[in-house]
Each structure stands twice: as structure tokens, then as C-alpha cells.
Amino acid sequence: MRALVYHGPDNKTWEEVPDPQLQDDTDAIVRVDAVTICGTDLHILKGDVPAVTDGRILGHEAVGTVQSVGSGVKNVKVGDKVLVSCVTACGTCEYCRQGSYGQCLGGGGWILGHLIDGTQAELVRVPFADTSTYPAPAGVPDEELLMLADILPTGFEVGVLNGGVKPGDVVAVVGAGPIGLAAIMGARLFSPSHVVAIDKADSRLEAAKHFGADVVVNPDREDPLEVVRGLTGGLGAHVAMEAVGYPETFELAARLVRPCGRVANIGVHAEPATLHLEELWTRNVTITTGLVDTSSTPTLLSLVQTSAMAPGRFVTHTFRFDQFLEAYDVFSRAAETGALKVVLTP
Secondary structure, three states, rough: OEEEEOOOOEEEEEEEOOOOOOOOOOOOOEEEEEEOHHHHHHHHOOOOOOOOOOEEEOOOOOEEEEEEEOOOOOOOOOOOOEEEEOOOOOOOHHHHHOHHHHHOOOOOOOOOOOOOOOOOEEEEEEEOHHHHHOOOOOOHHHHHHOOOOHHHHHHHHHHHHHOOOOOOEEEEOOOOOOOHHHHHHHHHHOOEEEEEEEOOHHHHHHHHHHHHHOOEOOOOOOEEEEEEEEHOOOOOOEEEEEOOOOOHHHHHHHHHHEEEEEEEEEEOOOOOOOOOOOHOOOOOEEEEOOOOOOOHHHHHHHHOOOOOOOOHHHHEEEEHHHHHHHHHHHHHHHHOOOOOOOEOOO
């Protein structure tokens, strides 16, 4: 088969590799029908994730068709159309039993495209298939379903739920890339009074309006702190979400939040950020971090099936598998290309 293979920082190729094989009786081999590229893949290619080694097939999101299953797989059968979750769950360890699949102790967690070969390939081995895939609902197109592999549950769980968004809240989202937009879409489910999107790319601020932001701020032209305080009588946001992964964006989110507010960090950080406890310690501010668990995926699937969420709007570009390098180029230059999510199919 062919796959997108990592060969060190800034080095990737679409090349011929051996087909994956069943290794454990709980595995499934899935033919990839649709796959996407994540901002985390760009972090890997910058060398920010040293656990990813030369020769690793990248990718952790896919929709596909089951080709074979191990003898221990009970709920997934050959021919099933499935969503492959970005987080793998053994289903039996302490963390999986409480729904914290991202912290799986039994060999799961974020392993696809990280510790084992991933989904940016014609075929992928999925460990713990019964608890790491979801049946594809009838009538939901592959490209829409694909958005539930990572970005929608990440924005919803790590941003909206960790941030404790409540009706009437003012929510500030720093970063209007795909994850920030997913957080905006998820926040709207809880009827906040205002959702403020902050980004330096006007194309992403325009997208944020369509995803539910009613106030947009380009910090090159306006002071986000003044805008948010102007909406809140000088207090600041009830919830500030960081969806970029830079020290300066985290520090901005911490400045935007009011006393007794919540800062939900979603971004992937490759370097330290300063936590200004000299300012925050008296303000009763809660700061949360998180790797997505995907425990919300069944709920999000229901919302998509009933059209309460429309994830298809994330997809701005489509490519064939043999255009993987072009797709990476377009996605990596999102400020210029307007790319939100790219989808690749055979």
C-alpha cells in the first residue's frame, strides 16, 4: 500500500510501505475511505513531538471500511463502515472506565500517527477496534463524519466542557483555526451571550462569524482586552479558550478572563508559557488543560444526525491520496489559502 511517512523534521513522503497486519486479537484492519490532516501533524513535522520517529505513518483521523478483524473483536465486522477515533481506548483500565480514554493505561490514548502507524494511508491497523471505532450513521457523508474523529470532540471537550460554558456567558476564543472554530460551534450549544473570536487572519475571522462568533477581533488592529472588557462592564470573559499553542496566545487568554473565570487550554504547546500567578492568584481563576478523550463522540454523532451541528462547513479543500504533499502544502499555508480542513480520498 501507499502511505504518508515521516522521515524527520520537514521531511515526509508518499511512498510504498508494507500492508498492516493484525497483531492482537482485538485489532481491525480498516481501508481508509477519507482522511484529513491535523494541526498536530504540522507540529510533528516541525519536530515538536520527539516521540514520533523516522518511518512513522502519520495521521489519527479516518473514516473507512473494515477489511479484517481479530478473533477477539465482537462488535465490529468485515464490511462495516466506521469512524476511526483519534484516541484509542482499551476500554478496561482505570481511566477508560471513567471515560478518560486519552489517558488510557492499557495501550491506548493518542497512539495513531504518534506511537504506532496512523491513518494517512490506504490501510490502517486499529487496536481495540470495539472501543476505538464508531459505526457510521446512515446518510452522513464521509467528509462530515470525519470531522468527528478529532476536531469536534476536541473543541467540545477540552474547550467547552472543560471551560464550563453556561448560558449567558461571554466566551473568548483565542485562535480561529479548525479547533477554535469547533470550540465556537460547541459553545453555541450552551447559549452564551457573546462569543468573541480573536485571530490575526481575516479569513479565519470571517469563518468564525459563520461558525457562531458574534464579535471578531484582529489584534493587529484592535486590543482584544478592551473589546472583551467593553462587553462585560470591565470584568472580562467568563471563559477564555486558547486554541493556538503559543506562549503569547496562552498569556492573552489568561489576561482576558474575569475573576472566578475559567481558562481552557486546547492548543498544542511545544515550548513553555509564562503563568502569571502574581496576577492570577487573587482572582480565583481556574485553568484547565486536556488531551481529548472522545467520550463525547456519541453525543456529537447524534447532533450531526439531527442536523443540530453541520460539520461539513469545516471542509474547504478536497484532494486525492496521490496529492498528499499538495494537501499538506495548502493546509500548512492556511492564512494564505483559507484552508480549514482538507479531506483526502482514494
